[in-house]
Amino acid sequence: MRKEQALLFELGAPGRRGCSLPQPDIPVKPLDELLPAKLRRGIPLALPELSEGELVRHYTALSTRNHGVDSGFYPLGSCTMKYNPKVNEEAARLPGFACLHPCQPAESVQGAMELLYRTEACLAEITGMKRVTFQPAAGAHGELTGMMLIHAYHKSRNDQRKRVLIPDSAHGTNPASAAMAGYEIKEIPSDGRGLVDLKALKELLDDDVAALMLTNPNTLGLFEEDILEIAAAVHEVGGLLYYDGANLNAIMGHARPGDMGFDVVHLNLHKTFATPHGGGGPGSGPVGVKEHLVPFLPVPLVERGEKGYYWKDDLPLSIGRVHGFNGNFGVVVKAYTYIMMMGAEGLRQAAADAVLNANYLMERLKKSYALPYDRRCKHEFVLSARKQKKKGVSAGDIAKALLDYGFHPPTVYFPLIVEEALMVEPTETESKETLDRFAEVMEEIARLAEEDPERVTSAPHTTPVGRLDEVRAARNPRIIWDGDEGSE
Numbered sequence: 001m002r003k004e005q006a007l008l009f010e011l012g013a014p015g016r017r018g019c020s021l022p023q024p025d026i027p028v029k030p031l032d033e034l035l036p037a038k039l040r041r042g043i044p045l046a047l048p049e050l051s052e053g054e055l056v057r058h059y060t061a062l063s064t065r066n067h068g069v070d071s072g073f074y075p076l077g078s079c080t081m082k083y084n085p086k087v088n089e090e091a092a093r094l095p096g097f098a099c100l101h102p103c104q105p106a107e108s109v110q111g112a113m114e115l116l117y118r119t120e121a122c123l124a125e126i127t128g129m130k131r132v133t134f135q136p137a138a139g140a141h142g143e144l145t146g147m148m149l150i151h152a153y154h155k156s157r158n159d160q161r162k163r164v165l166i167p168d169s170a171h172g173t174n175p176a177s178a179a180m181a182g183y184e185i186k187e188i189p190s191d192g193r194g195l196v197d198l199k200a201l202k203e204l205l206d207d208d209v210a211a212l213m214l215t216n217p218n219t220l221g222l223f224e225e226d227i228l229e230i231a232a233a234v235h236e237v238g239g240l241l242y243y244d245g246a247n248l249n250a251i252m253g254h255a256r257p258g259d260m261g262f263d264v265v266h267l268n269l270h271k272t273f274a275t276p277h278g279g280g281g282p283g284s285g286p287v288g289v290k291e292h293l294v295p296f297l298p299v300p301l302v303e304r305g306e307k308g309y310y311w312k313d314d315l316p317l318s319i320g321r322v323h324g325f326n327g328n329f330g331v332v333v334k335a336y337t338y339i340m341m342m343g344a345e346g347l348r349q350a351a352a353d354a355v356l357n358a359n360y361l362m363e364r365l366k367k368s369y370a371l372p373y374d375r376r377c378k379h380e381f382v383l384s385a386r387k388q389k390k391k392g393v394s395a396g397d398i399a400k401a402l403l404d405y406g407f408h409p410p411t412v413y414f415p416l417i418v419e420e421a422l423m424v425e426p427t428e429t430e431s432k433e434t435l436d437r438f439a440e441v442m443e444e445i446a447r448l449a450e451e452d453p454e455r456v457t458s459a460p461h462t463t464p465v466g467r468l469d470e471v472r473a474a475r476n477p478r479i480i481w482d483g484d485e486g487s488e
């Protein structure tokens with residue numbers, strides 16, 4: 001049954017305390033002497049008064065009201081909600097990292113600079129790029145940075161190109177980032193294979209095209225197998241290739257965007273490299289570039305000289321800074337820990353296992369749900385609830401029903417080219433037992449959609465809250481307790 005969680009203000013009683021401090025063993029001045037009366041408030045602050053036990057129970061109860069990777073399966077497609085090893089947290093909390101100040105002189109933060117230098121080398125090797133900046137705070141920020149780099153590159157050649165091409169399967173941040181950088185967007189249709197329509201692409205290519213933004217594997221979880229031909233065609237007209245690396249989890253250690261012909265990539269450390277995300281960050285969206293784009297990178301870059309590591313900021317063509325200091329450094333520490341722990345072989349294996357898990361689930365679920373692009377997938381696949389929709393059960397209803405079984409739903413209604421899309425990404429960190437249980441539950445929901453659709457359309461039944469009015473929750477949030485329960 002649903003239970004409202006009382007607020008701290010509604011709990012406790014006057015005089016109750018959460019701690020007991022010893023009497024000070026030095027003389028304490030009366031309050032009047034410490035703070036003049038005119039500076040003191042006339043009415044005491046209305047703070048809740050609780051025992052330590054009440055307080056701990058309150059926060060422990062709150063902590064269990066949401067779903068996270070530590071509480072259960074989280075197959076949110078495109079988001080790579082893999083398990084985040086706790087050793088990453090340990091490393092990021094080491095005082096030598098956590099207690100640094102970003103304004104410290106370089107000689108006093110050599111260890112942190114070495115970590116940035118080494119992580120850059122790892123990511124450059126994994127992606128096939130020359131240099132990497134850690135400033136962007138997330139994937140979308142990396143995309144914007146990448147578009148600014150591409151703009152600076154063309155500008156330096158006195159070549160003012162106006163257009164960026166983006167497939168219709170792309171993540172919504174792609175067109176948003178390109179538009180924010182001042183580009184006009186042209187959409188490329190997908191073909192019957194779910195891949196870039198090569199003929200349509202070639203028709204759109206001319207010397208006004210600044211770049212093609214591509215995700216590979218794309219958001220259908222399918223590898224763009226014509227990538228070499230695509231890259232050659234874009235380069236032929238003087239355009240650049242931008243790689244949205246949010247899906248790198250499918251191919252790391254097996255194929256490199258740099259070798260496919262990409263000039264710029266962004267990675268999501270908070271997806272592929274096992275650092276936590278959700279709830280607003282912090283994330284990290286490093287951007288890697290090939291040699292010809294290095295002069296435009298944000299400053300400063302970490303360099304190694306004879307006397308150790310130093311900040312290099314004399315890049316006259318740099319786009320400047322896109323973040324204070326060096327981005328979200330703590331996230332980089334976690335990603336570095338993960339990379340070191342996995343090693344090259346481990347990263348290769350993680351990608352292979354992610355692909356295996358996705359194909360295993362896909363083969364099983366395509367019996368109860370439509371699979372519009374029925375091909376070998378990479379790390380994720382996209383089902384359609386169009387069969388269930390005929391009974392009045394939508395992808396959104398299926399997502400809500402999954403909550404009753406303790407699973408986080410897949411991504412729904414994305415990519416836009418699939419009707420009633422359910423995009424499933426199991427990740428490599430799940431066991432066969434978990435995948436089997438999820439498949440059983442999805443089959444059960446498909447059966448309910450046939451036999452008792454109302455049960456699915458009225459879900460969830462067991463969560464702390466039911467179907468929220470998401471628009472109202474975002475537009476009219478109640479963020480102040482006014483003591484009047486039930487008021488708006």
Ligand SMILES: *Cc1c(COP(=O)(O)O)cnc(C)c1O
Nearest residue numbers: 078079138139140171173244246
């Ligand atoms: C997550 C994602 C992004 C955006 O990354 P953020 O870190 O959320 O800004 C871009 N493209 C794809 C394909 C993604 O999955």
